[in-house]
Amino acid sequence: MDLLAWMGWTTPTAIFFISIAVTLVIMIIWGIKSPQTPRVGILRFETTPGDRLFISLLGSAFICLGWLAFFGAPIWEGLIACVFYAGAVFKWV
Amino acid sequence: MKKTPNQKAWFMVLPVLLLVAFSAIIPLMTVVNYSVQDTFGNNEFFWVGLEWFEEILHSERIHDALGRQALFTLIILSIEIPLGIFVALHMPKKNGLWSSLCLVLVALPLLIPWNVVGTIWQIFGRIDIGLLGYTLDKMGFDYNYTQDSFAAWATIIIMDVWHWTSLVVLLSYAGLKSIPDAYYQAAKIDQASRWSIFRYIELPKMKGVLLIAVLLRFMDSFMIYTEPFVVTGGGPGNATTFLSIDLVKMAIGQFDLGPAAAFSLIYFLVILLISWVFYTIMVHSDKEAG
Known part of the structure; x- marks a missing residue:
């Protein structure tokens, strides 16, 4: 993980970005299922x-x-x- | 007619997405990560939670810089937009050598890089060797942008107006050129005054381009850095320390990466909000119009 060390990842910020990414994916699936x-x-x-x-x-x-x-x-x-x-x-x- | 769904076009967007991820999303994620930590370099980080955000939100220094920034943006918008429209209204409408020459002359300041504009005005305003500064000094005006806040502000505002009014002129001119002649003929039949033509024909037709002009000038002036940095360096004192100058001082001058990251995120959110409002108004008015 040395490659990413400069980004200074922390668990809370990782959770923050993952939840935004998950929300986007859910929105995409929702949009396909019921336009x-x-x-x-x-x-x-x-x-x-x-x-x-x-x-x-x-x-x-x-x-x-x-x-x-x-x-x-x-x-x-x-x-x-x-x-x-x-x-x-x-x-x- | 029923369209067959084809999602292949998404692959065309992929290179842009990768480029944006590399140049914007990953750096932005890094800024978010930095904003909740303290670092002394060497990739060593210490978790501080939301402390930096609290500090920035209560910082008088940032409040002052924000006030200066808002005032600057307000002043230059209220000068550049009307002035740009005024100049565009007086440019030759018929295609020809004269109109081409006017366009080239108007576009010239836009071609000059920011730091060069800063250097030009820095020298131009000097009271020992600059044409403007020397002349004003000899005329008896107390003009010295390195010592007097008012002179510093005036110099930076005039410089920005000189540099960027052209953009408003070009956009307004494009808007004016797109008005069909029939509108003017109808106005002539109705014996409309010059003001009525402007108010009821030209201004509504220019609305779209003017919104773009306001949006562009807002974003650019709210993020202004190079020109005031070159001319005044944020001084005298902190008189022309705008948000981005303060941000760079904090991040690079003091190496306070955590607070600077929190600061830049708040700064980013404010710009994002105002730009979104402008964008929504723009798209909405386009739909209404067409």
């Missing part, structure tokens, strides 16, 4: 499931940063808020 047409949600513009995933991930990053700024580490509650936020995005956006 969805873009729909217009509360943001009043068309979104595909991929767009909603992007909005969820980007929004979650800011929720975590906000949590960290106001309440400090750990951010477990912030992560729970992110899950609810992502659910809301997939349902209504």
Whole structure:
């Protein structure tokens, strides 16, 4: 693993990237199994499931940063808020 | 007509994907890894969790740099966009030698590399040998960009306007050229004023290209590094230390790779968010229009 030593991998960051990769794979399989047409949600513009995933991930990053700024580490509650936020995005956006 | 699904085109994208992975995704992953650790070199890392992020989020130095950055971007956008439109409106519309000459002249600053632009203005603004600095000094203005914050800001803003307004001009000009003559003829029949033609024909038709211009100028000015680094080096004091200058100081000057990684991730997220908003507006307005 000397080849990857410069990247400074840690278990939490590996879990983080693996979960994003898994989510992408799930989204691809979901898209193939039941293709969805873009729909217009509360943001009043068309979104595909991929767009909603992007909005969820980007929004979650800011929720975590906000949590960290106001309440400090750990951010477990912030992560729970992110899950609810992502659910809301997939349902209504 | 029913299309047969063919996924072979994905193989065409594969080389780009590999290239992006090599040049962007892997480095980005590395930055994420660094942001949760402390390192003193030699590939030795110490886990610190989210400490760097907390430190950056509460750092007054970063807040100040962000404020300066936002102000800079706001100022140059509010100058370059209207000025670019104004120049484009006054460029010759008919194809010919004159319009080609204008286009070449306008495009010239865009061909000059960032560090050369910085060097040109660094010398141009010097009060001992620079044409601008010497002239202003002799005219009695108290201009010295190495000591006075206002002069430093003015120099950098004028330099950026000089360098990048051309981009807005070229985009606006392309937008203007694509307006069919029939619109102008209709406006003439209605005896529309010059302002009405601009407000109801030219501006709506330029909307798409102007959004691209704003997006490009926003991203570029929000990440500006080379020119202010060459001209002022972030000074006097910290007066022109924008986010990227501060980031480089932190990462390379102080070798604080962990905090710098956390800083760059937050920086990246802010740019990603604003660019996404612009992009969505752009695509959305295109769909509405067409």
